[in-house]
Amino acid sequence: TQLLEQSPQFLSIQEGENLTVYCNxxxxxxxxxxxxxxxxxxxxxxxTVVTGGEVKKLKRLTFQFGDARKDSSLHITAAQPxxxxxxxCAGEGTTDSWGKLQFGxxxxxxxxP
Amino acid sequence: GAVVSQHPSRVICKSxxxxxxxxxSLDFQAxxxxxxxxxxxxxxxxxxxxNEGSKATYEQGVEKDKFLINHASLTLSxxxxxxxxxxxxxxxxxxxMLAGEEEQxxxxxxxLTVT
Numbered sequence: 006t007q008l009l010e011q012s013p014q015f016l017s018i019q020e021g022e023n024l025t026v027y028c029n030x031x032x033x034x035x036x037x038x039x040x041x042x043x044x045x046x047x048x049x050x051x052x053t054v055v056t057g058g059e060v061k062k063l064k065r066l067t068f069q070f071g072d073a074r075k076d077s078s079l080h081i082t083a084a085q086p087x088x089x090x091x092x093x094c095a096g097e098g099t100t101d102s103w104g105k106l107q108f109g110x111x112x113x114x115x116x117x118p
Numbered sequence: 119g120a121v122v123s124q125h126p127s128r129v130i131c132k133s134x135x136x137x138x139x140x141x142x143s144l145d146f147q148a149x150x151x152x153x154x155x156x157x158x159x160x161x162x163x164x165x166x167x168x169n170e171g172s173k174a175t176y177e178q179g180v181e182k183d184k185f186l187i188n189h190a191s192l193t194l195s196x197x198x199x200x201x202x203x204x205x206x207x208x209x210x211x212x213x214x215m216l217a218g219e220e221e222q223x224x225x226x227x228x229x230l231t232v233t
Binding site for chain 2: 036040045046047048049050053093095097104105106107108109111112
């Protein structure tokens with residue numbers, strides 16, 4: 006089992022502040038995805054990173070995949086209340102696990118006005 | 119974009135009964151669907167991989183005789199929780215993949231409560 010550890014588990018910040026969520030593993034992943042999940046709903050894909058060292062930007066969100074493809078980070082600039090949600094990272098393994106995603110425990114982000 | 123639906127969205131059943139949850143890809147054909155379970159304040163745990171026209175592949179620790187999966191068409195997979203018990207109460211989420219692509223599209227989830 007390839008474990009993904011997310012930190013922090015919970016993050017509460019004021020509107021306008023920046024935040025970073027981390028996703029770490031001792032295993033290599035062929036790709037890593039970030040999702041946001043609202044209560045009572047399924048997760049929604051934010052981004053997929055595939056190449057070691059890759060950086061992707063989605064408006065105020067910046068995603069980075071570690072050079073060794075074992076870790077990733079999500080950085081939100083000038084957070085807004087609409088960014089509140091559970092952020093999940095999920096990795097796809099490199100062998101015999103096509104399509105199977107291993108999810109991290111999630112980071113609950115709360116942005117207060 | 120690709121849309122995945124689940125039915126029902128919520129279900130309450132009595133202990134010992136069976137419950138069927140449907141997962142449909144509305145505007146695309148999904149050769150592979152995945153079933154996940156999410157307990158409160160926990161992450162998604164993969165239960166099984168469902169391929170159209172073949173038997174599902176279950177993850178370690180998931181009882182295949184208790185969680186029956188049928189993927190009879192390219193747009194529908196069903197999960198039946200047999201002889202449900204209170205500990206089966208959870209949020210069940212499916213996802214579907216387009217043939218030839220790697221992205222999974224998640225359904226909205228089904229909240230199962232077993233009393």
